[in-house]
Structures are given as C-alpha cells and as structure tokens.
Amino acid sequence: MAYNYHRIIIKIGSNVFTQKNGLPDLKRIGHLVEQIAEIKKQGHEVILVSSGAVASGRSLITVSDKYDPVAARQLLASIGQVKLINTYANLFDQYGILCSQVLVTKEDFRDRMHYLNMKNCLEILLQHNVIPVVNENDVVSVTELMFTDNDELAGLIASMLNAQALIVLTNVDGIFDGDPTTDGAKIIEEVSSTPIDFSAFVSSDRSQFGRGGMITKSTMSQKVAQLGIAVHIANGTKDNILTDVLANKAVHTHFIPNKNASGKKKWIAHSGNFATGVVQVNDGAKTALTSNKASSLLPVGIVNIITEFKKGEIIKLIDEHDKLIGFGIAEYGADKANEMIGKKNQKPLVHYDYLYLEC
Incomplete structure (x- = not known):
C-alpha cells in the first residue's frame, strides 16, 4: 500500500550528491529533481534539504593545501552555494517549478522567535508552490556552531513544518543489523515506536563526504518518528527511489511514527543545545x-x-x-x-x- 503523505521533507546527502572524485553528480541530481517534480504533480508539498555546496564549489575552483581546512571549506561553500542553487533552479525550471534558497545555521533555532520567523518563511514559500532548498550556511557555521550534518537539520525542518514524512537519501539501502559489507548483515526494514540502541550494531563511521554517519541518521530518525513523523532511509543512488519509496516498492528502513506532539514540543525536542x-x-x-x-x-x-x-x-x-x-x-x-x-x-x-x- 502506498504512503499518502501531504508534506514531505527530502534530504539528499553528500554521498548521493557527490561523485567519487568529489565533484557533483549532475546526472543523479537531475533524475532526483525529475522524481520530485512527479511527486509535486501528485499533490505533495516538498521541502528539499540538500548538501552539495562544497562539492559545487570544488567544481569551480581549486584550493591549495596550504590553507586552513575551515577557511577552505568556507571558500568552497561560498562559491558553491551560488552554483548549487543555480543547478537546482535550472533543473526545476524544466518542469515549470520555482525553487528558493534557504540558508540556515544552528543559531537560527536558538529561540522561539527565530524559529517562528524561519517557519513562517518556509510556509509562505510552500503556499506559493515554491520548493525551498534548505542547506546549512557553511560560510558562517564553524565547529561547535555546526549541525552534526544535514540529517540533524532535516529532522529539525520536518518537526518545524509538521511534515508527515522525512525521506533521507544516502548511498546504502537503509540501516543494517550489522556491517553492511558482510554477508550476514540484513536490512532493518521497519523500526517500531519502541526505542532501540543502534550503537550496539550500527557503525559509527562517517560517510566519505558528509560529517555524519548512520548512527546520526538512526538517532535522528528515531527522535523524529517519536514526534509523529514517519522517516524513510533509502538509497538515493538507485533509479526512481523517491517514487518507489512513496509507492512502498523499495527495500529501505521505515521508522513508524509514534504519536503526534504539539508544535512547541517539537521545537523543545530539538532545542537541547540551547x-x-x-x-x-x-x-x-x-x-x-x-x-x-x-x-x-x-x-x-x-x-x-x-x-x-x-x-x-x-x-x-x-x-x-x-x-x-x-x-x-x-x-x-x-x-x-x-x-x-x-x-x-x-x-x-x-x-x-x-x-x-x-x-
């Protein structure tokens, strides 16, 4: 049976956006945009949380190793943000869809007023049939001010906008009950509302280009599901993955939503750092x-x-x-x-x- 969600957050991870050489995979991004256009045509609202600013910057300029890694990242992100949003704008334009850029930092979630201002911005974009493309502002976010990665940001946005579902695209089929490179490991297709300690069997390794790993995804997904939002972790490198997940045809990990929480509870749940x-x-x-x-x-x-x-x-x-x-x-x-x-x-x-x- 297909999933009937009205508002969906789609998170595209670095390992989906980026090729092995560190440059953007434009063919894959084009295919994902095509699927998002189809999803919108079916009447769903879509908010896109996308990595890729640094990779996009890397496609335009080469930075010498002599520069501090933080400064190099800021340089690549600043140039890359322009390239990234132009890439999405051009791709969505092929389907007659407008997109917008929304750059955020962890500080934007620090109090109720900032939080509601951002929520109002995203809501009016959706009301005008625009797809917000949300990304962390790596130009000003450094060290302790950064999100763990865009998984954390996607969870915050899903809770903020009372989405029915969050689809997290990574480069594996979902969460496995052991090392996915070994023969005995099986994918966990369904996670119920009973809390699981994922650290017992999920690797803490980070992805090649992203800052977070499967532990981050597992913990965030469980938290978001407990707030009443379904979470799907799926392989963004597979063809038609978004439409297949929504049609319940793709093998992936599905976190079943537990209960609905008030808007304020959803904000509080993600405000521990403040x-x-x-x-x-x-x-x-x-x-x-x-x-x-x-x-x-x-x-x-x-x-x-x-x-x-x-x-x-x-x-x-x-x-x-x-x-x-x-x-x-x-x-x-x-x-x-x-x-x-x-x-x-x-x-x-x-x-x-x-x-x-x-x-």
Missing part, C-alpha cells in the same frame, strides 16, 4: 514525569537548581544521578524556583504541554 538552565529532580518526580500519565514538573520534586535561567527559557532536567530526563520551557525564573524547592501545592516549573522527555 538550554540555559539545569534542574535536578528527585526519583519521585522522575517517575511521575516518565509515567504514562501526563505530569508537570512541580517544585516539590526539585532537588537543586544547578544553572540559572529566566522565565521562558529552555531548561534541561536531570535526575539525581545526573542522567538526562528531558527539556522544558521554564514557567518562571531560577530565583523563584529556588525559593520553592521541595514545597507542595506550588505552580509547576515546567507544564506538561511544554515538556519533552528523552527517556
């Missing part, structure tokens, strides 16, 4: 928060305010063994929270509606 405060809770509070019953974090369950925070900021919740429980939006600041530690019948520090649990 948490300002750290709050430690006791075992009773942890049990209440992680039970099947909807619970808010009350002051009676707080043990310690480890790091200061203000009202409305993202805070990290940890247990008495310093293990991460989740994230939430503070209903009031650290000063007030300190005054109410251990007290009963007080206003929640984090309301259930603004709480995302990792465990």
Whole structure:
C-alpha cells in the first residue's frame, strides 16, 4: 500500500550528491529533481534539504593545501552555494517549478522567535508552490556552531513544518543489523515506536563526504518518528527511489511514527543545545514525569537548581544521578524556583504541554 503523505521533507546527502572524485553528480541530481517534480504533480508539498555546496564549489575552483581546512571549506561553500542553487533552479525550471534558497545555521533555532520567523518563511514559500532548498550556511557555521550534518537539520525542518514524512537519501539501502559489507548483515526494514540502541550494531563511521554517519541518521530518525513523523532511509543512488519509496516498492528502513506532539514540543525536542538552565529532580518526580500519565514538573520534586535561567527559557532536567530526563520551557525564573524547592501545592516549573522527555 502506498504512503499518502501531504508534506514531505527530502534530504539528499553528500554521498548521493557527490561523485567519487568529489565533484557533483549532475546526472543523479537531475533524475532526483525529475522524481520530485512527479511527486509535486501528485499533490505533495516538498521541502528539499540538500548538501552539495562544497562539492559545487570544488567544481569551480581549486584550493591549495596550504590553507586552513575551515577557511577552505568556507571558500568552497561560498562559491558553491551560488552554483548549487543555480543547478537546482535550472533543473526545476524544466518542469515549470520555482525553487528558493534557504540558508540556515544552528543559531537560527536558538529561540522561539527565530524559529517562528524561519517557519513562517518556509510556509509562505510552500503556499506559493515554491520548493525551498534548505542547506546549512557553511560560510558562517564553524565547529561547535555546526549541525552534526544535514540529517540533524532535516529532522529539525520536518518537526518545524509538521511534515508527515522525512525521506533521507544516502548511498546504502537503509540501516543494517550489522556491517553492511558482510554477508550476514540484513536490512532493518521497519523500526517500531519502541526505542532501540543502534550503537550496539550500527557503525559509527562517517560517510566519505558528509560529517555524519548512520548512527546520526538512526538517532535522528528515531527522535523524529517519536514526534509523529514517519522517516524513510533509502538509497538515493538507485533509479526512481523517491517514487518507489512513496509507492512502498523499495527495500529501505521505515521508522513508524509514534504519536503526534504539539508544535512547541517539537521545537523543545530539538532545542537541547540551547538550554540555559539545569534542574535536578528527585526519583519521585522522575517517575511521575516518565509515567504514562501526563505530569508537570512541580517544585516539590526539585532537588537543586544547578544553572540559572529566566522565565521562558529552555531548561534541561536531570535526575539525581545526573542522567538526562528531558527539556522544558521554564514557567518562571531560577530565583523563584529556588525559593520553592521541595514545597507542595506550588505552580509547576515546567507544564506538561511544554515538556519533552528523552527517556
């Protein structure tokens, strides 16, 4: 049975976009654009998250080894971003489709206002039948400010836009239960809502041209699926892969969506890097928060305010063994929270509606 998704995020990885020599594979990109045009014709909304700026830059200029790798990457990305979006613009134009460039950094997700501004931009593009081509701005993103890779960015965009599905294209058929180069390894075709520790059998090696590996993809996919979005990891080097995945004809890994979460919960789920405060809770509070019953974090369950925070900021919740429980939006600041530690019948520090649990 075919998948009937309205809004789809398609992520094209570096190893799909790039040939072995490090230059763009224009024939493959052209074929993927042809499939995306067909998907749009069927009535689906498509947002494209595409790597390839550095590879595109590499096709235009040669950088000497004497330059710092970060500076070289910035040079290639800056030149390549122009080439990349022109490549997509020319290819989509063949099908009468407009595309736009949206360059983002991790900082753009740092607060609710930035987040909503970006969401509004993408929404109005979709309303005007434009395909947004989203990529990390490698010109200004360096080291700790960078996404793990575009897998993380694609997960953020899928959650932000309440997409029904995220299709991650890589250069293998999906997630395997062992080393895919060995005879005994089998593809995991379906991942249910029960969390899996992928590190037990998935290689942590990074791809040849990308910054992330299959562990990144697995972890991100599981998180996105738990927020109610189906994730498909498939082989972007195969012909007709996008249309075959949507028709349920391709062998690949499908993460089944678990539950729908509110827009704010989806933002909180991906905002851990921007948490300002750290709050430690006791075992009773942890049990209440992680039970099947909807619970808010009350002051009676707080043990310690480890790091200061203000009202409305993202805070990290940890247990008495310093293990991460989740994230939430503070209903009031650290000063007030300190005054109410251990007290009963007080206003929640984090309301259930603004709480995302990792465990």
